[in-house]
Amino acid sequence: METRIQIRFGELSTKGKNKKRFVQKLAQNIRMATKEYPQIKIKPDYDFIFLDLNGADEAVITERLKSVFGIQSFSPVYVLPRDFETARTFIVDMVQKMETAGKTFKIATRRSDHSYQYDTNWLNAEFGAAVLQNVPDITVDVKKPDITVRVDVKQEHFLISTKKYDGAGGLPVGSSGKGMLMLSGGIDSPVAGYFAMKRGVEVEAVHFHSPPYTSPQALQKAQNLAWKLTKFGGSIQFIEVPFTEIQEEIKAKVPEGYLMTVTRRMMLRLTDQIREKRKGMAIFNGESLGQVASQTMDSMQAINDVTTTPIIRPVATMDKLEIIEIAQKIDTFDLSIQPFEDCCTIFAPAAPKTKPKLDKARRYESMLDVEGLIERAMEGLVITQITQEASSEKEKEATFADLL
Ligand code: ATP
Numbered sequence: 001m002e003t004r005i006q007i008r009f010g011e012l013s014t015k016g017k018n019k020k021r022f023v024q025k026l027a028q029n030i031r032m033a034t035k036e037y038p039q040i041k042i043k044p045d046y047d048f049i050f051l052d053l054n055g056a057d058e059a060v061i062t063e064r065l066k067s068v069f070g071i072q073s074f075s076p077v078y079v080l081p082r083d084f085e086t087a088r089t090f091i092v093d094m095v096q097k098m099e100t101a102g103k104t105f106k107i108a109t110r111r112s113d114h115s116y117q118y119d120t121n122w123l124n125a126e127f128g129a130a131v132l133q134n135v136p137d138i139t140v141d142v143k144k145p146d147i148t149v150r151v152d153v154k155q156e157h158f159l160i161s162t163k164k165y166d167g168a169g170g171l172p173v174g175s176s177g178k179g180m181l182m183l184s185g186g187i188d189s190p191v192a193g194y195f196a197m198k199r200g201v202e203v204e205a206v207h208f209h210s211p212p213y214t215s216p217q218a219l220q221k222a223q224n225l226a227w228k229l230t231k232f233g234g235s236i237q238f239i240e241v242p243f244t245e246i247q248e249e250i251k252a253k254v255p256e257g258y259l260m261t262v263t264r265r266m267m268l269r270l271t272d273q274i275r276e277k278r279k280g281m282a283i284f285n286g287e288s289l290g291q292v293a294s295q296t297m298d299s300m301q302a303i304n305d306v307t308t309t310p311i312i313r314p315v316a317t318m319d320k321l322e323i324i325e326i327a328q329k330i331d332t333f334d335l336s337i338q339p340f341e342d343c344c345t346i347f348a349p350a351a352p353k354t355k356p357k358l359d360k361a362r363r364y365e366s367m368l369d370v371e372g373l374i375e376r377a378m379e380g381l382v383i384t385q386i387t388q389e390a391s392s393e394k395e396k397e398a399t400f401a402d403l404l
């Protein structure tokens with residue numbers, strides 16, 4: 001008996017000409033997500049991707065597939081020799097292992113090979129009777145059964161399946177192009193990154209840090225968050241931007257009320273330059289309307305002024321509690337609430353303007369050597385590739401940090 005997983009891709013099926021590229025991307029991402037199992041065979045087809053386990057653990061692979069974007073649903077399919085007795089024994093065995101008390105079932109047979117000696121009605125009746133005889137407290141319901149056992153009679157074998165799992169939906173990571181994620185150590189930006197990936201964006205994380213004002217732990221925390229996101233799409237380039245000089249300059253030269261606005265403008269400028277250099281197409285951040293002073297629409301106007309690049313704010317319209325719920329679901333929340341402050345918190349003025357004026361922001365900023373500052377920060381970029389494999393180490397560090 002061989003186990004094959006039949007993977008359906010929903011939204012992709014409507015993508016016409018691009019479909020082939022999408023399916024290939026998805027197949028690649030599935031390969032990445034199951035890398036430690038080289039024996040697995042992945043076969044992209046027109047309407048499905050088939051994955052032959054070749055002995056890999058079904059439960060582990062099932063869990064992995066649930067986080068791969070672009071999968072609508074999937075079902076393990078058991079491939080049996082085309083022999084009636086073998087199939088009957090297998091079906092009874094399989095149903096016996098399920099939770100069946102008080103449940104209903106039906107057998108749904110189809111014949112891809114019409115020359116097979118028995119017809120579907122006969123097979124349904126025989127397999128159904130075998131289940132009824134051997135499984136206590138189960139009844140037949142052909143209209144709305146709790147359990148459907150699908151049997152497909154092929155030329156060479158029987159294909160049998162019962163389970164159908166929901167996939168993560170969305171589009172395969174990488175199929176929409178590349179974007180820069182402004183990743184702090186907070187709760188919101190990892191959630192924004194998750195949503196970007198969900199719509200097929202290959203994300204590169206840009207993180208600003210200001211040593212010695214910010215600690216190595218704050219940097220590690222942001223990297224750990226990036227690592228948590230790799231679960232949804234292979235590897236992530238993590239780009240550290242040295243931000244100390246810029247923050248000191250701003251603090252020295254810009255009036256208190258505009259510290260935050262000018263700081264954000266500089267961050268956005270830098271992110272945009274990095275994006276250009278690395279051929280990204282958009283910028284993603286974790287801003288949520290009205291959450292703090294820098295996230296009012298007035299602030300957005302005064303900050304967004306430095307670029308015409310699309311800035312996508314996946315959590316802009318969500319409440320904090322809704323964002324937290326997702327952070328918990330994607331397992332970034334516990335890391336995000338660790339108490340290591342990032343550069344914004346440390347330099348934050350007591351009372352930032354909630355309605356900064358664009359002309360003032362421009363004027364105060366012109367007191368800085370913007371070009372020189374940006375150039376020097378760009379020279380100091382440090383790029384690390386973060387992969388899922390580093391997992392056990394990172395997990396250890398994360399747990400360790402939790403205990404401190
Ligand atoms: P988060 O929970 O994502 O930190 P927040 O509610 O704390 O968000 P801010 O600190 O105002 O809000 O940051 C708004 C957005 O700016 C963040 O979501 C993130 O995208 C970006 N950002 C803030 N600080 C940094 C940083 N140190 N490095 C990279 N991006 C940052």
Ligand code: MG
Pocket residue numbers: 184185186187344
């Ligand atoms: Mg923050």
